[in-house]
Amino acid sequence: VGTMGISDKVPLPTDSEDDSKDEIPVAEKSLLQKIIRKGLVETTKPLDIQRKNPNSPLYSVKTFEALHLKPELLKGVYDMGFNTPSKIQETALPTLLADPPQNMIAQSQSGTGKTAAFVLAMLSRVDVTKNYPQVLCLSPTYELAIQTGEVAAKMSKHCPEIKIKYAVRGEDLQRGTKLSDHIIIGTPGKVLDWAIKFKFFDLKKISVFVLDEADVMIATQGHQDQCIRIHKLLPQNCQMMFFSATYETEVMEFAEIIVSNPIIIKLLKEEESLDNIKQYYVKCKDGDIDDKYQAITNIYGVITIGQAIIFCHTRKTANWLANKMQKDGHTVAILSGDLTVNDRIVVLDRFREGLEKVLITTNVLARGIDVEQVTIVVNFDLPMDQNRKADCETYLHRIGRTGRFGKSGIAINLIDSPHSMQLCREIERHFKKKIHFLNTEDPDEIE
Numbered sequence: 001v002g003t004m005g006i007s008d009k010v011p012l013p014t015d016s017e018d019d020s021k022d023e024i025p026v027a028e029k030s031l032l033q034k035i036i037r038k039g040l041v042e043t044t045k046p047l048d049i050q051r052k053n054p055n056s057p058l059y060s061v062k063t064f065e066a067l068h069l070k071p072e073l074l075k076g077v078y079d080m081g082f083n084t085p086s087k088i089q090e091t092a093l094p095t096l097l098a099d100p101p102q103n104m105i106a107q108s109q110s111g112t113g114k115t116a117a118f119v120l121a122m123l124s125r126v127d128v129t130k131n132y133p134q135v136l137c138l139s140p141t142y143e144l145a146i147q148t149g150e151v152a153a154k155m156s157k158h159c160p161e162i163k164i165k166y167a168v169r170g171e172d173l174q175r176g177t178k179l180s181d182h183i184i185i186g187t188p189g190k191v192l193d194w195a196i197k198f199k200f201f202d203l204k205k206i207s208v209f210v211l212d213e214a215d216v217m218i219a220t221q222g223h224q225d226q227c228i229r230i231h232k233l234l235p236q237n238c239q240m241m242f243f244s245a246t247y248e249t250e251v252m253e254f255a256e257i258i259v260s261n262p263i264i265i266k267l268l269k270e271e272e273s274l275d276n277i278k279q280y281y282v283k284c285k286d287g288d289i290d291d292k293y294q295a296i297t298n299i300y301g302v303i304t305i306g307q308a309i310i311f312c313h314t315r316k317t318a319n320w321l322a323n324k325m326q327k328d329g330h331t332v333a334i335l336s337g338d339l340t341v342n343d344r345i346v347v348l349d350r351f352r353e354g355l356e357k358v359l360i361t362t363n364v365l366a367r368g369i370d371v372e373q374v375t376i377v378v379n380f381d382l383p384m385d386q387n388r389k390a391d392c393e394t395y396l397h398r399i400g401r402t403g404r405f406g407k408s409g410i411a412i413n414l415i416d417s418p419h420s421m422q423l424c425r426e427i428e429r430h431f432k433k434k435i436h437f438l439n440t441e442d443p444d445e446i447e
């Protein structure tokens with residue numbers, strides 16, 4: 001995996017090898033987040049519902065049966081392992097499926113069930129007696145469109161008559177083609193080409209329009225304008241659905257353009273906390289990376305009871321550590337800044353499936369991606385900012401977990417210098433939570 005220089009001694013990192021400052025584009029973050037997600041994010045926050053038109057009725061359901069879906073569709077939902085609707089689905093689904101159709105703007109963090117909700121609405125609105133595109137879903141990137149399409153394919157497993165087409169790069173049709181698929185999922189540029197330049201389908205016949213990942217969409221140059229151009233050509237009575245993980249003014253202004261008279265539902269993001277996390281530090285010999293390696297080996301048995309992530313400050317350290325562990329016969333995965341998007345997907349996919357129990361990475365992963373299923377986090381290097389002060393925010397994001405329902409975890413910090421001890425103390429003071437000394441010669445000490 002990746003390109004790793006094989007050497008046993010790790011030279012001191014230089015700034016150029018430090019990818020802690022590398023930024024993953026928002027679209028890719030969103031994608032990686034989806035790949036690593038195992039299930040719904042727990043939410044304890046109340047749902048905030050706003051209606052412009054107070055006369056429009058508002059329903060909520062506690063079961064999927066209550067939605068009166070086609071039996072084949074309901075079966076598809078259950079086959080995916082969904083037993084009950086998530087918090088936003090309870091309200092979003094009856095609204096999205098209502099007759100007459102209702103417009104909706106929904107905002108909630110990644111993992112709360114938005115995609116599943118609109119895919120279900122898209123599928124149940126299809127009229128298979130009509131052989132032309134009726135449902136259009138816009139996604140910001142190729143990969144995100146494919147992700148949505150895969151959910152749709154799974155959910156419609158028992159509805160083989162529903163046809164889905166991707167309007168994304170690489171999909172090219174002969175001139176004069178008239179699409180007979182019911183659902184189009186694509187990126188704005190390609191959809192514009194297909195609808196306007198090539199007239200492969202008629203936007204006037206679209207009755208359901210979904211704009212997904214609106215916040216990611218506006219982060220991409222030109223996408224917002226393309227979406228608006230497409231939107232202008234849709235019929236008046238087309239049902240509009242607008243989804244976003246965040247809720248900035250910019251996103252809401254965009255939403256106002258696309259969706260008239262909406263029901264707006266919002267779910268505040270759950271805060272991360274260290275409450276159920278047992279934190280430790282391990283003293284290693286000053287500047288001795290081999291001693292740190294020894295510490296990892298000592299705790300290996302404990303950390304692989306669950307799934308673990310080891311954070312390193314630089315790619316070089318991460319690659320070195322991964323190599324050494326692999327040579328010693330441990331199965332580890334590595335995710336670092338020098339991998340391609342596809343490689344990252346493969347690595348995270350395997351990790352989510354549990355094929356590797358240990359993932360070694362740099363800060364590339366720490367920002368923006370939540371790894372709720374990981375029970376053990378090892379800071380091979382403590383996070384620090386450019387001034388070499390403790391980066392408490394990154395620490396919390398690496399270690400902290402959301403949800404109160406007994407999700408416990410362990411954090412282990414390796415200390416190899418007076419400076420890293422100082423960082424550790426700073427973090428301890430900041431969160432007012434004790435970081436306990438751990439003797440790795442005696443890993444039974446870990447509770």
Ligand code: ADP
Nearest residue numbers: 039040082084085086110111112113114115116
């Ligand atoms: P979002 O679009 O908000 O990121 P998703 O719809 O992708 O959320 O859902 C997040 C994860 O939860 C996915 O793995 C999905 O399969 C799963 N999921 C969605 N709805 C349900 C449900 N009602 N019950 C169980 N799992 C669900």
